[in-house]
Amino acid sequence: MQNIVVPANVEAERSLLGAILLDYTILNKVEGRLYDRDFYEPRNKVIFNSMLDLFRDGKNIDITSLISDLETKGNLTKAGGYEYISSLADIGYSTSNADTYIQFIEDASLRRDALKLLQTLTERGYRSDNTTQSFLEDMERSVFDLSKRRKIGTFTSIKDITGTVLANAEAQSRQKENVVGLKTGFHELDKYTLGFQPGQLIILAARPAMGKSAMAINLACNVASKNLKGKATCAIFSLEMPQEQLVERMIASDSKISLKSIKTGFLKDPEWIRIQTACTRLNSLNIYFSDETDLTVAKIKSVCRQLKELNGLDFVVIDYLQLISSDGGRSTVEEVSRISRSLKLMAQELNIPVMALSQLSRAVEKRDDKHPMMADLRDSGSIEQDADIVMFLYRDDYYNKNSTRKGEADLIIAKNRSGQTTEEDGIPLMFNGAFSNFSEKTE
Numbered sequence: 138m139q140n141i142v143v144p145a146n147v148e149a150e151r152s153l154l155g156a157i158l159l160d161y162t163i164l165n166k167v168e169g170r171l172y173d174r175d176f177y178e179p180r181n182k183v184i185f186n187s188m189l190d191l192f193r194d195g196k197n198i199d200i201t202s203l204i205s206d207l208e209t210k211g212n213l214t215k216a217g218g219y220e221y222i223s224s225l226a227d228i229g230y231s232t233s234n235a236d237t238y239i240q241f242i243e244d245a246s247l248r249r250d251a252l253k254l255l256q257t258l259t260e261r262g263y264r265s266d267n268t269t270q271s272f273l274e275d276m277e278r279s280v281f282d283l284s285k286r287r288k289i290g291t292f293t294s295i296k297d298i299t300g301t302v303l304a305n306a307e308a309q310s311r312q313k314e315n316v317v318g319l320k321t322g323f324h325e326l327d328k329y330t331l332g333f334q335p336g337q338l339i340i341l342a343a344r345p346a347m348g349k350s351a352m353a354i355n356l357a358c359n360v361a362s363k364n365l366k367g368k369a370t371c372a373i374f375s376l377e378m379p380q381e382q383l384v385e386r387m388i389a390s391d392s393k394i395s396l397k398s399i400k401t402g403f404l405k406d407p408e409w410i411r412i413q414t415a416c417t418r419l420n421s422l423n424i425y426f427s428d429e430t431d432l433t434v435a436k437i438k439s440v441c442r443q444l445k446e447l448n449g450l451d452f453v454v455i456d457y458l459q460l461i462s463s464d465g466g467r468s469t470v471e472e473v474s475r476i477s478r479s480l481k482l483m484a485q486e487l488n489i490p491v492m493a494l495s496q497l498s499r500a501v502e503k504r505d506d507k508h509p510m511m512a513d514l515r516d517s518g519s520i521e522q523d524a525d526i527v528m529f530l531y532r533d534d535y536y537n538k539n540s541t542r543k544g545e546a547d548l549i550i551a552k553n554r555s556g557q558t559t560e561e562d563g564i565p566l567m568f569n570g571a572f573s574n575f576s577e578k579t580e
Contacts, residue, residue, distance in 0.1 A: 144248035145177035149241035154184055155230035156238065161198035163235045164188065165446070169439035171239060175246035180217040184225075187212065200226050247283070254279055292372065292425035292444060298384045299416040306402040306412070319369065319452055319490060322359025323577055325564045326548065329556050330526060333360070333452065333490035337555070338481040338523055340458075342495040342514055343530035344502070348546065349494050350378065351573040352530060353454050354387055356492070360452045361422040369451040370423040372444055374437055376460035380426040384419070386573035391415035395571040423448065433462050434479040441487055450489055455480070457494035458520070474519040481523040495520065497529075507536045508561055511551055527552035532568060544568060546575065 157163050168189065173182040187206045191198050204222060207213040216222060258276050261267065267275075318332030333339060343349040357371045375383055389396040392415035394408050404412065425444060429436075437455065444450050455461070461476050477493070484491040497513040509529040514520050521527065529549040534540040549563035565578040 143177070144245045144252070146241040146245045147178045147181070149238045149245075150176050150178055150181040151225060151228075152230045153235060153238035153242065154181060154188070155225040155228055156232045156235050157188055157198060158200065158203070158226050159230065160232045161188070161192060163232060164192045164198075165439065165442045166235060167239060167439075168192070169433060169435035169437070171242060175242055177245065177249070180215065180221060183207070183212050183216040184222065187216070251283060254283055292427050292440065293380060295384065295387075295422060295424045295426070296420050298380055298426065299388070299420055301381055302384050302388060302399070303412070303416060306399050306404070319360050320363045321356055322363055323548075323564070323566070323575075325577065326550075329550050329553060329559065329564070331555055333492070333526075334555060335488040335490060336485045337490040337525040338477070338484050339490055339492040339526040339528070340495050340514075340520060340524040341492060341528050341530070342497050342509065344497050344509070346535065347530040347532055348568055348570065348573075348575065349530055350383075350456055351386060351390070351568075351570075352548075352575050353456055353492065353494055354383055354573070355390060355575050357424060357452065357454050358387055358390070358419070358422065361424050362418075364451065367421065368423060370425070370444070370449045371452045371454065372425050372427070372441060372450060374432060374453070374455045375426065375428045376430055376432060377456055378428070380428040383426065383428075387419055388412060388415050389572045390574040391418060393572055393574070396573055397571065430460075431462055434476055434483065437461070438479075438483045438486075441483065445487060445489075450487065452489060453484075453487075453491045455491070455493040457496065459496055477520045477523045507531070508547075509549065509551075521552065524552060525554040526550065529563070531563065545578065 153163075153167070157167075171185075173186050176182045176185055184203070184207075187203055187210070188198055191202055191206055196202055200222060204213065204219065207216050207222075213219075258279065261275065262272060316327050316332035318330070318334035318337075320332055321327055321330070341349055341353060354373070357373055361367070361369050361371045363369075373380075373383065385396060385399050388394070389399055392408075392411040394404070394411055394415075398404055398408065399412065425448075427440060437453075441450060441453060458476065458480070459473060480491055480493055495514060497509050501507055501509055501513050508531055511521050511527065514527075527550070529551055531547045531549060533542045533545065533547075544567055546566045546568040547563035548559075548566055549561065550557075550559045552558065567576045567578050568574070569576075
């Protein structure tokens with residue numbers, strides 16, 4: 138019988154660790170992509186974790202700092218001692234091959250996990266306590282979860298998406314306001330916030346169907362088009378909605394053609410022209426999308442660092458906070474608190490405003506006055522504490538069918554570290570759901 142060799146690339150692990158000792162900024166590429174579980178050699182796991190700890194603490198990484206950290210934690214022997222760590226630095230590893238090392242380690246780790254999964258599924262298949270259908274469903278779900286690890290968190294330019302949206306449809310000046318941050322495109326909002334400012338964590342919360350995703354993409358387009366002479370860069374992480382659907386909404390908002398018409402392709406010639414014109418305008422914006430669903434804060438931060446280094450980065454939108462994965466599984470109240478704190482630290486580290494959408498609890502529906510309050514933040518934990526700005530969306534006509542405010546919405550600023558909050562009624566806006574568009578209310 139042929140000897141069975143466990144999939145591993147220990148030399149790639151050593152090469153990557155050696156390259157990090159030469160240039161620790163390589164960890165910008167690694168963090169959120171590799172974890173200690175991806176390293177096969179136990180010594181390399183310990184060393185990698187120590188390197189990550191130093192990096193996250195903002196410390197330089199060399200032999201001296203690495204050995205000191207390992208000694209402090211009592212892990213030097215587990216890491217192979219002085220001799221092994223020195224050997225990593227003595228070999229002339231190439232920093233330019235870091236991406237290749239990372240890929241080799243990922244591939245070996247994924248193969249090990251796949252084999253382990255197959256073994257587990259085989260054992261389950263022999264058991265008689267589950268039905269064939271449940272076994273097949275379990276197998277399909279497990280393989281799908283594993284395959285998602287092959288998808289590396291990358292961004293897609295809006296130019297690459299508008300063409301897809303159009304194909305699907307065919308088949309079916311200067312601001313004079315006193316704004317110190319990014320202009321939002323909403324005059325009253327800028328008056329209260331002075332613009333979205335670097336390092337801020339902004340929470341936009343609402344009950345379902347209030348239009349928070351529409352408001353988020355309106356703000357992203359406005360920030361991209363109204364700052365840095367139309368060259369501001371925005372990143373949108375959509376954990377709930379595919380990027381094509383987001384761009385469909387952007388086109389509907391810009392062209393004032395209904396989203397339904399764009400989806401079905403039932404358009405007259407003048408409407409096609411308006412859509413083409415909207416796509417041309419949108420193509421000029423620096424907006425990038427990531428619709429990977431299995432995202433942790435570490436992954437988000439990693440790709441944001443890369444985007445900032447390559448293209449610059451001015452504003453981040455995350456839709457939405459409660460869907461961000463924890464390293465250990467689904468989010469709990471404690472995990473959401475940790476995630477909100479990590480997003481605040483990310484905003485500070487990257488020196489940009491980060492806006493995260495958030496759900497509100499059902500408590501809103503159980504009282505007569507449906508206006509949202511801070512206590513309604515779902516899984517709130519430290520969200521209120523970490524956020525610099527907390528905004529709520531409220532539409533009276535959603536709750537009151539006889540409302541005299543048809544098509545109106547209120548943007549309520551409940552917390553604002555940089556300025557004033559609004560009254561309960563908030564900033565009056567107009568909302569057109571067919572176009573996924575919010576606009577300022579004119580008298």
